[in-house]
Amino acid sequence: MKEILICGARVLRADLSTCDPADVLIEDGNIRAIEPPGRISRENVERIDATDRLLVPGLVNGHTHGHGGLGKGAVPDRVPLEVFLSASGAINGSRSVEDKRLSATLTAVELVRKGCTAAYDLYVEYPIPSREGIAAVAEGYREVGMRAVIAPMMADHTLYSALPGLMEALPPHLQERARQIEAAPYEASIASAREILHTWHYDRDLLRPALGPTIPLHCSDAFLIACARLADECDVVVQTHVAESKAQAVLGLQKYGRSLVAHLQDLGVLGPRFSAAHGIWLDGEDIARLAGAGVGVVHNPMSNLRLGSGIAPARALLEAGVRLGIGTDASNTSDGQNMFEAQRLAALLSRVADVDPERWLSVEEVFRAATQGSAEILGFDRLGRLEPNHRADIVFLDVGHINYVPLRNPLQQLVLAENGAAIDSVMIDGRFVLRGGRLLRLDEARLRRQVEAAVERLDAANAGLKAAAEPFRDLVGHFCLAHARAPFHVHRRLPDDRAPS
Numbered sequence: 001m002k003e004i005l006i007c008g009a010r011v012l013r014a015d016l017s018t019c020d021p022a023d024v025l026i027e028d029g030n031i032r033a034i035e036p037p038g039r040i041s042r043e044n045v046e047r048i049d050a051t052d053r054l055l056v057p058g059l060v061n062g063h064t065h066g067h068g069g070l071g072k073g074a075v076p077d078r079v080p081l082e083v084f085l086s087a088s089g090a091i092n093g094s095r096s097v098e099d100k101r102l103s104a105t106l107t108a109v110e111l112v113r114k115g116c117t118a119a120y121d122l123y124v125e126y127p128i129p130s131r132e133g134i135a136a137v138a139e140g141y142r143e144v145g146m147r148a149v150i151a152p153m154m155a156d157h158t159l160y161s162a163l164p165g166l167m168e169a170l171p172p173h174l175q176e177r178a179r180q181i182e183a184a185p186y187e188a189s190i191a192s193a194r195e196i197l198h199t200w201h202y203d204r205d206l207l208r209p210a211l212g213p214t215i216p217l218h219c220s221d222a223f224l225i226a227c228a229r230l231a232d233e234c235d236v237v238v239q240t241h242v243a244e245s246k247a248q249a250v251l252g253l254q255k256y257g258r259s260l261v262a263h264l265q266d267l268g269v270l271g272p273r274f275s276a277a278h279g280i281w282l283d284g285e286d287i288a289r290l291a292g293a294g295v296g297v298v299h300n301p302m303s304n305l306r307l308g309s310g311i312a313p314a315r316a317l318l319e320a321g322v323r324l325g326i327g328t329d330a331s332n333t334s335d336g337q338n339m340f341e342a343q344r345l346a347a348l349l350s351r352v353a354d355v356d357p358e359r360w361l362s363v364e365e366v367f368r369a370a371t372q373g374s375a376e377i378l379g380f381d382r383l384g385r386l387e388p389n390h391r392a393d394i395v396f397l398d399v400g401h402i403n404y405v406p407l408r409n410p411l412q413q414l415v416l417a418e419n420g421a422a423i424d425s426v427m428i429d430g431r432f433v434l435r436g437g438r439l440l441r442l443d444e445a446r447l448r449r450q451v452e453a454a455v456e457r458l459d460a461a462n463a464g465l466k467a468a469a470e471p472f473r474d475l476v477g478h479f480c481l482a483h484a485r486a487p488f489h490v491h492r493r494l495p496d497d498r499a500p501s
């Protein structure tokens with residue numbers, strides 16, 4: 001492959017403090033050298049002038065859902081997690097394989113446009129994952145040119161059989177209807193997931209399969225254990241949503257007699273290939289368990305705020321030695337895919353979680369989490385830093401953009417001021433996927449037409465499901481609110497109610 005020499009840019013190095021002008025030599029998708037300007041001499045090299053550009057590692061999204069792309073704008077204002085879940089069938093229903101690809105493509109386009117080069121995607125298909133469906137998702141990412149870890153998201157309980165007491169709290173006619181919603185037996189999901197893992201034919205440097213048992217309460221113990229075994233068998237990573245809402249944590253205590261994390265540990269499913277999305281309602285023992293098992297946690301501040309789920313104890317997780325990543329969660333509950341916003345929120349939310357500035361997340365900690373931390377959780381090494389022998393996933397920011405005028409402190413301005421608007425180009429695996437503000441590999445106007453046509457058709461097809469979900473909405477909401485109001489042993493991270501450390 002031809003070598004590329006990027007000249008004239010400032011380069012944010014792995015120490016996150018050096019940001020001097022440098023030339024970057026790229027070969028075969030890898031960074032071969034970063035040297036002061038003019039020092040690398042090569043013939044037959046493609047020279048790229050990057051004057052007025054700041055080069056930073058591509059952001060790595062530790063938790064998203066490609067199926068959320070077509071669900072943008074479909075989640076009402078002021079809706080907590082469980083109410084959203086009660087209507088998710090109406091948002092994700094009736095989709096063809098082509099619709100699944102389209103949703104993943106749309107998600108990938110927004111990720112790239114906002115500076116993300118790799119993502120961990122838990123993609124749902126109902127009632128079980130399919131080889132064609134997950135292949136369509138992989139095609140969506142491939143079309144855009146992104147790296148991704150794609151995990152079929154699976155459950156063998158419905159919301160109504162998952163949450164103890166919810167079914168009984170419904171009036172009889174709704175109980176009857178809730179019982180008609182069926183989840184597939186876990187053996188069927190595992191068999192399909194095994195086929196997906198064993199027949200994966202994509203280049204694993206770019207696209208990898210994984211497993212996504214959706215939420216512990218929504219999965220039987222046998223299912224969770226089978227996922228962990230299959231992950232070991234196929235050497236893939238596993239991710240699930242852990243203690244995302246307070247209702248989940250309270251109902252977990254009720255169902256298991258111990259915390260969600262203690263339960264997962266007792267099942268023997270925690271380990272270095274396991275990661276927990278959200279991880280909000282954790283106590284000190286949970287955090288120690290996660291750290292001891294080598295589990296990664298992905299902080300998703302945007303959807304945690306949108307759904308009112310809470311604030312993850314990011315400082316306590318870092319102090320315990322837990323690998324911390326940052327994610328956006330789905331476009332339906334986060335209203336987009338912006339890893340720059342996620343970083344800024346992670347930095348700023350830590351300041352309302354604690355009055356002690358020493359315990360706030362620094363911009364270095366946030367940026368490391370959004371790059372190297374997430375990359376480790378995806379299972380990729382040599383990713384998330386601009387250094388020789390690392391993958392050439394690079395975001396080119398225009399330092400002439402108002403976000404950087406004046407440019408005084410690149411890392412701080414990157415984390416606390418950038419919103420994606422200054423992105424000029426994005427390179428993944430040594431190839432431009434976005435250049436000069438234009439996507440190189442697909443026609444965005446055509447994508448828009450396809451998305452609008454699909455959404456019009458799907459909204460009409462799902463109107464019945466939406467109407468059928470409506471009577472459950474307030475009942476689910478009140479049930480979960482009653483549990484969220486229950487006394488709970490986790491209070492340390494609430495503002496003004498933190499136990500002394």
Ligand SMILES: [Zn+2]
Nearest residue numbers: 241277329330
């Ligand atoms: Zn999620």
